[in-house]
Amino acid sequence: MTKEELKQYAKSFGADIVGIASMDRFEGVPAQMDPRFIMPEAKSMIVMGFRVMRGSLRGIEEGTFFSNYSAMGYGGMTYTYIPMTVINLCKVIEDEGYEAIPIGHQSDWRGIDNRGNLRQNYSRPVEEGKPQPDIMLHLRFCAYLAGLGEIGYSKMLLTPEFGPRVRIGVVLTEAEFEPDPIYNGPKLCNKCMACVRNCPGRAISAEKTVKVNLAGHEIEYGELDCDACDIAFRGGEICKDGERGTYFADRDDIKPAPHSPFYNKPVNLYNSGQAVCGAMGCTRACMISLEARGVLKNKFHKPFRRKKLWSIDWSDYEPVEFTNTSVSELGAHTSRITDGTVKESTRRTVSLDEQHSKEAD
Numbered sequence: 001m002t003k004e005e006l007k008q009y010a011k012s013f014g015a016d017i018v019g020i021a022s023m024d025r026f027e028g029v030p031a032q033m034d035p036r037f038i039m040p041e042a043k044s045m046i047v048m049g050f051r052v053m054r055g056s057l058r059g060i061e062e063g064t065f066f067s068n069y070s071a072m073g074y075g076g077m078t079y080t081y082i083p084m085t086v087i088n089l090c091k092v093i094e095d096e097g098y099e100a101i102p103i104g105h106q107s108d109w110r111g112i113d114n115r116g117n118l119r120q121n122y123s124r125p126v127e128e129g130k131p132q133p134d135i136m137l138h139l140r141f142c143a144y145l146a147g148l149g150e151i152g153y154s155k156m157l158l159t160p161e162f163g164p165r166v167r168i169g170v171v172l173t174e175a176e177f178e179p180d181p182i183y184n185g186p187k188l189c190n191k192c193m194a195c196v197r198n199c200p201g202r203a204i205s206a207e208k209t210v211k212v213n214l215a216g217h218e219i220e221y222g223e224l225d226c227d228a229c230d231i232a233f234r235g236g237e238i239c240k241d242g243e244r245g246t247y248f249a250d251r252d253d254i255k256p257a258p259h260s261p262f263y264n265k266p267v268n269l270y271n272s273g274q275a276v277c278g279a280m281g282c283t284r285a286c287m288i289s290l291e292a293r294g295v296l297k298n299k300f301h302k303p304f305r306r307k308k309l310w311s312i313d314w315s316d317y318e319p320v321e322f323t324n325t326s327v328s329e330l331g332a333h334t335s336r337i338t339d340g341t342v343k344e345s346t347r348r349t350v351s352l353d354e355q356h357s358k359e360a361d
């Protein structure tokens with residue numbers, strides 16, 4: 001099978017962009033993140049990019065439909081669409097007699113934490129000289145090493161096709177394919193800092209940067225405060241002194257932030273989807289900036305931002321008991337919207353505000 005045929009298969013299975021990295025490009029990568037410890041005989045890494053629909057960001061942008069980005073732009077892609085594609089691509093490679101490992105997001109099983117430190121009391125190497133199971137690939141860096149794009153100041157992968165609006169799946173294989181060059185096309189990140197200014201958690205530092213060397217190329221990005229992102233990403237903010245919050249079920253110091261309309265963090269979708277911030281800074285702001293500069297290939301007839309940004313006034317916030325309703329509980333409250341009002345199945349008509357309060361109680 002030629003490299004072109006392989007890429008054609010990947011696209012027919014659902015990938016939008018495909019690149020190939022040779023394994024020597026991983027020289028110098030920490031052992032806990034080195035794919036050569038997963039498959040020592042690997043000759044190639046095939047990295048596929050999957051676009052997040054620009055339309056999936058619209059509901060959060062306009063405050064009308066929050067679930068879609070978390071479901072279809074995040075968890076559903078990560079845990080359904082990408083695994084199907086990488087598995088299908090592995091089938092055509094294994095049909096040729098070469099082993100292939102389909103890799104998507106396996107971040108719940110890994111030997112290191114978000115900061116790259118070994119997780120305490122998690123696992124131990126199976127023999128001397130091996131890292132702890134499980135290896136955690138840095139998918140964005142894999143994509144960089146396969147030539148799919150740049151690492152922007154936000155540490156997001158920026159592709160010439162979709163900018164930061166992309167997720168990643170990987171196939172590791174013993175089959176050898178000619179590697180693609182590392183991306184050297186038109187510069188995508190111009191350090192506009194829209195990502196920094198628009199991140200609701202102020203999680204991306206404007207001053208402190210991190211430098212890494214990937215296959216001889218120096219990459220520099222803003223230091224990311226993972227704790228701040230973790231809270232803001234899910235729509236929360238830390239309470240002020242004397243306040244109590246119930247936004248997260250397991251903490252009493254988090255309340256809803258102005259970018260979340262929810263009294264309590266909504267349930268996860270497709271295992272991980274809970275992206276209430278809608279990637280306000282790292283994706284949406286960056287995409288708007290890149291589109292305005294005309295550097296992305298995926299063009300649209302209308303600009304993304306069409307309305308003034310909304311913000312919720314939570315100054316009257318009072319903690320409420322955590323009410324993350326299960327699907328069956330939601331079923332008991334089946335409602336329909338008619339002329340701006342919500343009609344419950346009991347035929348009592350209530351305003352949207354009242355309905356919202358009721359569900360939060």
Ligand code: SF4
Nearest residue numbers: 152189192193195286
């Ligand atoms: S928003 Fe600007 S600075 Fe941030 S990654 Fe995108 S182009 Fe770079």
Ligand code: SF4
Nearest residue numbers: 199229232277281282
């Ligand atoms: S996911 Fe949200 S909180 Fe985290 S860096 Fe991006 S914009 Fe900031």
